Amino acid sequence: MKWMKNLKNYTPPAFKVIRDDDRCIRCKACVEQCSFDATFYDEEENKIWNWDANCVSCNRCAAICPTEAITVETRGYSYRHNYSWGSHIDSLKKRAIFGGTPVVSMGNDKPYKIYWDHLLLNASQVTNPSIDPLREPMELKTFLGKKPHSLHLKDGKPDIDISPQLELNVPIMFAAMSYGALSYNVVEALGRAAQHVGTFYNSGEGGLNKDHYKFQGNIIVQVASGRFGVHKPYLDVGSAIEIKIGQGAKPGIGGHLPGEKVTETISETRMMPQGSDAISPAPHHDVYSIEDLRQLIYALKEATEYSKPIIVKIAAVHNVAAIASGITRAGADIICIDGFKGGTGASPQVIRDNVGLPIEMALAVVDTRLRDEGIRQDISIIASGGIRNSMDVVKAIALGADAVYIGTAALLAIGCTMCQQCHTGKCAWGITTQDPHLSKRVNPDIASQRLINLLDVWALEIKETMGAMGINSIESLRGNRLNLRGIDLTEKEMEILGVLPAGE
Amino acid sequence: MKIVKIYEDSCVYCHLCEVACIVEHSQSKDIIKAFKRETKPIARCSAEFNYPLSYSVMCRHCDDAPCIEACQTGAMHRDERGYVVVNEDKCVGCWMCIMACPYGVIKKDERREVWGLSTKCDLCPDRETPACVEACPNNALMFEEV
């Protein structure tokens, strides 16, 4: 064994790699694929060993092993059972041993209530007919942007000025994930899939590699507090511009791309020195009020000649409804609300696990508030953060969303196993890394096809459910909370969600 | 004519092409038995690595194959499919083909009694898609028209 453990920095390993020696043919594929230094080969013993303390349970080894010799297991706690302390014991020890606050990635993984799983959908029986989506047309086309208040006719023709709109073939887009957090090949795959399906991918806050300008027509460009890679051609290539105020995984916290991930091409794209940490400040230093936000929105509109919608993305926080109302009045065309289950490439664990609101609640209160104030048509809503399947999409739209963003779900389609090591830059699946050898693990041909399959299947599932409800256009589902019923929810929760209890 | 095309940008250096090649050229064609019970055949493809590059190479089945030119016994020849293969009975292990091959993809099998045997990719005559191509997890090898 090449390592020796020392109790000075010891906490029990979280995982155990078990190898069936009858099946192991010593091909060493697992050794080569483990990017976390947890698997190695001893020539003299002709044996494959694991250093479990380094294992992050990415399951790359188990997936590559040609004889299915490997099982990665979660170790149980061997300490005396303690309900109130549980995982807090090691969490505390790590802080005491290493003297730092843990940084984590992906979304909040704590067992908070998931409201999607407490909402049931309706279906037609006898009194209204259901529709077969394979035989009859079913419309998922979605337009995002300000809608007119009223319709006037002039010489028999509609006399209205339609604000710029984003046109989506499916109400699903790829959420902001920067080039830098993601490898080049993943961005390439997202772009190709968005183009093929007729939707959008979001550049995130890291600027746009010059190779990816070819996805013009299917890109949303982001302007975040660090303003990395923002210049005129960048703003021009986007079909919409997103101002990132906050992110569900880390409300109130800025961005941080570790220097190791700032390679030559990343530094060129971000317009910053190679190898230095890319820090996005927590606030935009020119936005301290709704009035300031309005100035930024109009500065961006002015810079792009009022040709594209402006999105404002915020994290779902306690007074989200009032903030959303302010954002609408500030002139944004689209608002994105990111729930606390949303992912990240790096966030302090305490923030990720304790701050924010569930997207279901945030979405419901924002939609209600904007309707009550009579300004719902002035803005489209994108729900994001924790959309796991097509039925979450249907429920989000019924709760009032115009469309959703998926981030984690898209990475899962490409291979991610949610090992939460994105911040280390060692992603064994080649997704969140800038290591030129690791990033080869994503083949854009395979990855884009998987993304296309995912969106196609979700679209079909959405159509089938709409058909069952007797609805043939996504427009009729939007904000249609009568098609939702709450189950196992308190009266207050249902009041906030604006749904009736099951049976009523 | 189809050959195995190499897409080095997608090779993750997992060696599974070699594993599959060994299994395909074994007696049992069973992955566990081929590795644990039999005298393991030599892999005809080789995964090469020089960070961050990696790719697997095997015979290119050249139009003007220098290995055939160099072979004194006619063991190295073109078969009815048009691929360059070794006739085991004729090979005397002089390694002239190895000297001649510009890609370095012929290997010595010195375990045969009396004479060694020149060992190279035969494009899996018993299969529709070569074993390495089928095993590659990232489409770094593709069986395509030249």
Ligand code: SF4
């Ligand atoms: S590949 Fe992943 S799961 Fe396997 S040993 Fe390494 S870290 Fe653990």
Ligand code: SF4
């Ligand atoms: S990949 Fe499987 S068969 Fe190959 S060395 Fe690892 S455990 Fe053994």
Ligand code: SF4
């Ligand atoms: S992107 Fe990679 S590092 Fe991040 S969770 Fe997924 S598999 Fe792990």
Ligand code: SF4
């Ligand atoms: S063995 Fe070498 S020389 Fe002969 S056909 Fe193959 S690549 Fe060409």
Ligand code: SF4
């Ligand atoms: S199987 Fe494919 S990815 Fe693996 S080493 Fe061979 S060519 Fe490379």
